[in-house]
Amino acid sequence: MTTDLAAKLRSGTQQAHSNAEHTEFMSRFVKGAIDKNTIGKLLGNLYCVYSQLEAELECHQAHPVVGNLYFPELNRRENLEKDLAVLYGDNWQSKVFPTLNAQAYISRIREVSAAQPELLIAHAYTRYMGDLSGGQALKKIAKGVLGLREDECINFYEFTQIEDLNQFKGKYRDALNNLILDSFLADRIVEEANIAFGLNIKMMGDLAEKNTAVSV
C-alpha cells in the first residue's frame, strides 16, 4: 500500500515553497542581480549543509526506511568542492565557513539523524528535489553571473550520473511512495520538510545581507 508521501510533501510544503521562491535573495537571484561573492557564499553554505546531510544519509544507508532514499548519484559534496576550489583557490577550505543560519540548519540535520533518522528524508527531499527542479533554471542565471562560457559549468547544478532528470524525479517520488510508514510518521516528515524550507529561507536571509561575504 502506498503512503502517497510524494503528493503529501508537495501539497504540504506548497506554501513554504512559495515563501522560499519569494525571498529577497531568490528574487534577486532570478533577476541575475547577485554578484560572484554571493554565489561563493551560497556554495560555501551549501557545501557545509550537504556534507552533513550526505554523511548522515550514508550512515543510515542500511536503515529499513531511510536506506530506500539513498541515491548516491544525487550527492553534491564533491561537486561543491570542485566549484569552491575554482572560486577560492587550492586553500578554499580555510576560506569557507557556514553562516549562522547555515550552522543552525546543520545542527538540525545532525539532531534529527540521531533522534529520528526517518526525518532525514524530509531534508533530502527539500534539497535534492529543489536542485533537480528550480535549481536547473538557477543554473543558467548563476553561470551568467560568473561569466562562464557555454562549455564551462557550475558542478553543483550538474547531475552527470543521471541521464534524464524528470525521469529520475519520478523514480524519487515512487521511492517516497513505497516507504513503509504509518500516517503519523508520514505527517512528521511533511512537518520536517516545512522546517527544512524554513531553514533554507533563513540561510538565504544571511546571503541577502551586505558586506558579510568572504571575498572571492
Ligand code: HEM
Ligand atoms: C526562484 C526559486 C525557485 C524556483 C523558480 C523553483 C521552481 C520550482 C518548480 C518549477 C518546481 C516543479 C518542478 C516539477 O514538478 O517538475 C519546483 C519543485 C520543487 N522545488 Fe523549487 N523553485 C525555487 C526555489 C526552491 C527552493 C529555495 C527550494 C528549497 C530549498 C525548492 C524546493 C523544491 C522542491 C522540494 C520541489 C519538489 C516539489 C514536488 O514536486 O514535490 N525550490 N521548484
